[in-house]
Amino acid sequence: MNQDYITPNPWSIIEDGFEVDRVQSSESLFSIGNGSMGQRANFEETYTGPSFQGSYIGGVYYPDKTRVGWWKNGYPEYFAKVLNAPNWIGINVIINDEILDLFSCKKVENFRRELNMKEGWLGRSFEATLQNDITIKVDIKRFLSLDQEELGVIDYHITPLNSEAKITFIPYLDSGITNQDTNWEDQFWKTTNKEVSDKQGFIESHTLKTFYHVCTFMESHLFLNGNKSETKGKPLQKEIEVSISFEEQVAQGNTLSLQKYAGYTTSLNHDKSELISAATSVLEKATSEGFEGLLNTQKQAWSEIWKMSDISIDGDVKAQQGIRFNIFQLNQTYTGTDHRLNIGPKGFTGEKYGGSTYWDTEAYCIPFYMATKDQQVARNLLKYRYNHLEKAIENAEKLGFTNGAALYPMVTMNGEESHNEWEITFEEIHRNGAIAYAIFNYHRYTGDYSYIPEMGLEVLIAIARFWEQRATFSTQKNKYVILGVTGPNEYENNVNNNFYTNYIAKWCIDYAVENLRKVEIEYATDYERILQKTKLTTTEIESMLEVADNMYFPYSEEHGVYLQQDGFLDKEMVKVDDLDQDMRPINQHWSWDRILRSPYIKQADTLQGFYFFEHHFKKEEIEKHFDFYEPFTVHESSLSPCVHSIQAALLDRMEQAYAFYLRTSRLDLDDYNKEVKEGCHITSMAGTWMSIVEGFGGMRVKNDQLHFAPKIPKEWTSYSFKVNFRDRILKVEIGHDNTNFTLEKGNQLQIVVNGATVEVK
Structure with missing residues (x-):
């Protein structure tokens, strides 16, 4: 209960x-x-x-x-x-x-x-x-x-x-x-x-x-x-x-x-x-x-x-209380005025996780702060990582990487790795990808490219170097593989070819090279400075692209889905609904050995890739993967329900999307994971905001334009939110019969609603 x-x-x-x-x-x-x-x-x-x-x-x-x-x-x-x-x-x-x-x-x-x-x-x-x-x-x-x-x-x-x-x-x-x-x-x-x-x-x-x-x-x-x-x-x-x-x-x-x-x-x-x-x-x-x-x-x-x-919800007081509690705690935790500070998973509500910075900031929090503050707040969060680049390079050197490859820490206060669980510290390397993705996401949303030539490109090069060195060429597969990792699903350790990790590794390299070429043409002075500082060569770029172009992704022809990792189908594939509910949450009832051998997924993993890179896949592919993986997901990470809510809304599964929304918004208030006395789940609260804005509101940025595909849970009468998009403040009000867009600040804005272009003045 x-x-x-x-x-x-x-x-x-x-x-x-x-x-x-x-x-x-x-x-x-x-x-x-x-x-x-x-x-x-x-x-x-x-x-x-x-x-x-x-x-x-x-x-x-x-x-x-x-x-x-x-x-x-x-x-x-x-x-x-x-x-x-x-x-x-x-x-x-x-x-x-x-x-x-x-x-x-x-x-x-x-x-x-x-x-x-x-x-x-x-x-x-x-x-x-x-x-x-x-x-x-x-x-x-x-x-x-x-x-x-x-x-x-x-x-x-x-x-x-x-x-x-x-x-x-x-x-x-x-x-x-x-x-x-x-x-x-x-x-x-x-x-x-x-x-x-x-x-x-x-x-x-x-x-x-x-x-x-x-x-x-x-x-x-x-x-x-x-x-x-x-x-x-x-x-x-x-x-x-x-x-x-x-x-x-x-x-x-x-x-x-x-x-x-x-x-x-x-x-x-x-x-x-x-x-x-x-x-x-x-x-x-x-x-x-x-x-x-x-x-x-x-x-x-x-x-x-x-x-x-504020997000206002009419007709559902528990949902309203939940989202405001999340927004309140986020604003209590980080105001964006001090680039030395970041967002700990428990914020100022407890000691668990050490109050340190995790990949949660880049994957979940930056969208909230970009849209509800001004872009400088999100830029400060990116600057925090740039300021720690040398430490990230040192962290990689300690593990045997060379030539300026960087591995950002899983947990940090000052840029040094400070997490002492082997399967997390050395294997959960996908956090590098989240940091590169945040740079992409920041530029996509704000339109501010200046961060990349000033700071971001150095980060992208160092991350691309890491992935190039971390991949291994498999003569058996005639592809590059990434061995011995832990994906976002921490209920699998030391697996080979985690789809999400391999996919984001390939993307990081491609994105770094894409921006190298853009900066070379448009920011020649910065380009020369960066090349001199990083000593990047044409041969090295070719080697990186060789890895990216030939990355291996495990795939099941039988199920028509990418596999979470090479051995995923070797497990006893019992779905969550068939589990004894007295055994939930499994992390409080099962041995770690039993968990690692199970098919159960702590949080979105393969689906995390489909969330980040939705624009790379057809809706039918997203649906097929959602239907395959969600039934094995126990949602025992606070970061899990929000991603699933967003994807369920995309797939018009509104009952499921609403259930996931309630779980993420009231995770602490109702103590779903029976651990709130240790502190609140601050970083996942940004995911709650995304569940409404990106999930129900269907907000995306495509080709420098805001796109919306509004939906509304049947339990609500209406809801509204605001976003600050490129110095325009847009208010969105969504009901069962209509959606209103009001430009509260800035020049007129062209948006796309359900595929149709709309001018908001």
Whole structure:
């Protein structure tokens, strides 16, 4: 059974009622972020029940030494970890000398938590009866400022309901934190300085090994019935903690509140000797605006984001809530303003996957950011990879490749490979293809070719060199083969001739050579610079094309389909529908050995190739492959349902497309994979957006034009979305009987709808 406690609502994620066994799931679902930092929805006050503490700073990581049973040549030395940063949200609350702890209260009633996606804040309220029989009403609101990206704000209200009470607020900063997923139980942080006064506190600390310097800061103000209290705070210090105690006697029915302004300044953006002064400036600006002023600015900032990125669905509140949750989390995770940052698969919602960059960014996220932001945001994501090109070449050299061949890492923070599973690190080499494809996709969508002569062509050459060296000539097949790989389907390891890998390898070489010729003719100066830098020769180009022109693709004449890999039909071909449902998900019930011998596909693999290169195949071919592979797909990757939804819509299988859409859009809200407590699936959320825009909306770019083939699920009355295409903002509204296109910005646009050309003015 999927979880089902989130109240359907078009603009908010709402939890009613307090249940201990869902606290950790809610900590993920109600996470907040602002592109620079993020915070799981941990309680501010003490909580002694099961909890997963998480505060994260974009770009701050630790190289946790690789831990494997048997070291092999070429293993990465470390696994990069986004760090659980010093805790800034903490506020101990004491009522008549008893600590408020929902885990130990006599009674918790009217508990409500709301993540307001429209306005960008997290709220929580409840009534609690403590062991000392005092009943209090609590109301809390917090957010991470989009306007001031180093700042978080908390407004914490307490009202005694059944008697007067002595209320003590102790806001604190704590640098004695650890990650849940350390390899060696290392201490990641060293605290170097603490300062605290009657209202401000600072802790300076730095990461070990990487030496990121961070100042965690806070300032707190006390209010009684909305009026500022004259009560002075009492500063307190411990070895790794600073706190300020505020104590006040509060009459029954009166409200005492604490406003806490806090956050991080880091050596990524400031000189390490000036972190406290930078923090002081943040606090000065924040407190001058006040909580309400900052909240109004937050609402305006989110209003601007939603103007462009919202998808509106009429007639299906669960579908509406799902897509907005996905769009909200994507915008919380990455704003596109800092080319040093990227998008981790869990974003700022958990530690799994180390917060690192995967091929998810290029394959799934770039289309969302291209269409809902401006092209500079997507260009920054491509620049991130160009900046790591030398590291990618070094990664390939460690595995024995030469002559400037590049293997981009499966997992990275700084360009170095930092993933320590053999079958992923050394075999899942198709990620190289996703990076080249993103360059193609960016140019196709934006029309901006300048990236390729400036940066992209060097990346394409290095990737083409890798594929040329990675292929082996088979005298038996009289073709080039690629041996010992893992495709997107990680439920097959060390296979030969994965169709998707071979296909994208051939395409990468052809695309690199195509752009070499274009740059030679149209950007002669860049061409000479690139040739001089890469030392590329005509002989080498011919050798690359020899590999591409003679690439082997496994094919079944019996089934009329390309095979996922050479041995795919040797398996016991039992379809998913014939599996015992008690064994699902198989990754939580079967041994890895059994999974590897099964025909079951974790996510789109051969179909991933048909999704990327739809324009290379006839619709009948796509249909045949979809019908062959989807029945063996268990969709146990978050990246799976969106691709299948898009292809089902293309094939007019709208019931199937809708079912896949619901699964991808509510993957975390309904916890399909029973793992949401580890964090949300951020990168797959971009695939949810694609399910609507590319799937139901049928949007494609062909020959420099937007094409649409609109469809609508029967469960919906209508839906609408906007895309920014080459500095034109186009609004698309789709109903059962008509589709409207409105040009909201830019010069007139010629689009193609169901094969007919339409002028939008």
